[in-house]
Amino acid sequence: MKKLISAAVALSLTGFVGMASARDYISVVGSSTVYPFATVVAEQFGKTSKFKTPKIESTGSGGGLKLFCAGVGVEHPDITNASRRIKKSEVERCAKNGINDIIEVKVGYDGIALANSKAAPLFSVSRKDIFLALAKEVPDPKDPSSGKLVANPYNTWKEVNKDLPDMAIEVLGPPPTSGTRDAFAELAMEGGCKKIDWIKAMKKKDKKMYKSVCHTVREDGKYIEAGENDNLIVQKLEANKGALGVFGYSFLDQNSDKVQGSLVDGVAPTFELIADGSYPVSRPLYFYVKKAHMGKIPGIENYLTEFTSDKAWGDDGYLADKGLIPMPTEERKAFKSDVESKTSLKL
Numbered sequence: 001m002k003k004l005i006s007a008a009v010a011l012s013l014t015g016f017v018g019m020a021s022a023r024d025y026i027s028v029v030g031s032s033t034v035y036p037f038a039t040v041v042a043e044q045f046g047k048t049s050k051f052k053t054p055k056i057e058s059t060g061s062g063g064g065l066k067l068f069c070a071g072v073g074v075e076h077p078d079i080t081n082a083s084r085r086i087k088k089s090e091v092e093r094c095a096k097n098g099i100n101d102i103i104e105v106k107v108g109y110d111g112i113a114l115a116n117s118k119a120a121p122l123f124s125v126s127r128k129d130i131f132l133a134l135a136k137e138v139p140d141p142k143d144p145s146s147g148k149l150v151a152n153p154y155n156t157w158k159e160v161n162k163d164l165p166d167m168a169i170e171v172l173g174p175p176p177t178s179g180t181r182d183a184f185a186e187l188a189m190e191g192g193c194k195k196i197d198w199i200k201a202m203k204k205k206d207k208k209m210y211k212s213v214c215h216t217v218r219e220d221g222k223y224i225e226a227g228e229n230d231n232l233i234v235q236k237l238e239a240n241k242g243a244l245g246v247f248g249y250s251f252l253d254q255n256s257d258k259v260q261g262s263l264v265d266g267v268a269p270t271f272e273l274i275a276d277g278s279y280p281v282s283r284p285l286y287f288y289v290k291k292a293h294m295g296k297i298p299g300i301e302n303y304l305t306e307f308t309s310d311k312a313w314g315d316d317g318y319l320a321d322k323g324l325i326p327m328p329t330e331e332r333k334a335f336k337s338d339v340e341s342k343t344s345l346k347l
Contacts, residue, residue, distance in 0.1 A: 023074040026054035026303055030064025030081030031179050032228045033110055033248040034285050037319050038081050038307075044318070045306045051299030054079075060228045061179030068288060069094035078293040078300055082286045083110065083179030083248065088347055101291035104345040105304070106335050108313060109325035111249035111274035111282040112184050113261035114171075120241040123262035125157075125164065127280060130264075131192030132160045133169050134223050136216040139196060147198050152218045169222045172233045173246035183283040184246055188264070190214040191280060234258055249274055249282075250323030275325045285324075291342060308336045 028038055035058040046053025059067060061082040068080035069090055086104070094102060114130065116123050125133075132138050137149040157164035174181040193214035194200040203210040217223050226233045226245070233245040234255050244262065249269050252261050261269035265280050273279040287307075294300045306312060313319050315326050326332070337343075 024298055025052040026079065026297060026299055027077040028054050028056045028079040028081065028287075029059045029067050029077045030057075030079075030287070031061045031083040031285070032058045032174070032230060033083040033180055033250065034081035034107060034287060036250060036254070036322055037107060037285075037324055038287070040318060040322055041303070041307045041312055044312070045299070045303050049299065049302055049306075051302060054299075054303060058228055060175070060177040061182070062177040065090045065288075066093075068290065069097055069099060071097045072099060072290065072292045074297070076290075078290055078297050079303075080288050082288065083283065084182045085284070085286060086288060086345070086347075091345070091347055099290055099292065101344045103289040103291060103304075103339060103342060105287050105289065105308065105339060106327065106331070107285040107287060107307075107324065108319065108327050109274060109282055110285050110323075111261075111269045111279050111325070112180060112187065112246060113249055113252040113269045114188070114244050114246055114264065114281075115237065115252055115259040115261050116244050117237045117241045118258060118260050119238075121165070122260060123165075123244065124266070125262060126161075126195075126265050127188055127192035128195040129157070129161050129164065129192065130188045131190075131195075131214070133157060134171060134217055135189060135193070135213070136218045137213060139199070144196070145198065149213065152220070152222075155222075167242050170224065170240070170243040171222065171246065172224050172226045172236055172243055175225045175227060178228060180246065180248060184281070185215040185217070187281045187283060189217075248323075249325070253323035271323075271325060282325075288345070291344065294342070304339045308332070308339050 035056060038056050042054040042056055061084055064080035065082060065086060068077050070076055133154055135152060138152050140146055140148045140150045141153060154160050154169060156166055156168055158166040173184065199213060230247045230251045233247055237243055237245045237259055252259060252269060267273055267279050269279050274282045289300065289304065311317055313326055313332060320326055
């Protein structure tokens, strides 16, 4: 088995033969949420170093990790951005394709906003409201404590909760390949799902069923997959004052003249409230680096140095100006140390 893996690695490394003529820039794929931060760092890096500006592609977290884990060599990306942590199954897929050493870098934090047009009234919902509005199956409204699930019957927010507006449920959001969708399902939908006692109890008896109930989004047109393009969601929210959209805080911040973030459990998605943990729908952001490409593709180490510098990801860094919520100083030091020592990820 070891011989087979060694052969696979040796074969994939042949992708580096003639590398200088094949690729002399860093290739980055992945999360649409991390994309604007990586782009700013790449532009700064291109201006201030002897290396070419890295090429950044927005493919979604799942799509980026699939590309990243496909193999070693110039035809495969060097770095992938992710708005969730890498899964064990993805680490195993990487290993099967000869990628055994990966550096994990946590970038900072982000909140996921449920936003609407600034021309519409400010929306205020609980995580339980979000679950009941968007889950594929929900407790039977006729007898919510019966333990019976039915296909989601709710058409308006008022049907979900009598204190909410009598407005059709229409939510534009990312597809399943997006880390934002994963995090929204885990933090917002599951966060509301477990407020229902009998579903919460299901977790101990049947974890798979519990996750399916809490994370599966309805497919009857009330939740509309809008791709990985957050700009498209903003345009649609401007055109439809009754719709809501799901995207990261940084994008909300960049479009604050057009859209506003709803209160979730009474808390607004602001920089300060995400940073101190008060806002309930917040998550860490990451990127992953292929160690086998370091020293082969020019500039990777220098790009990492730029990204992990205080002038970039620090409290007053240029990424905070773009909406990134910086990590505490000690956490930044720990990840910077892992980058400098090229410490491999261990799950």
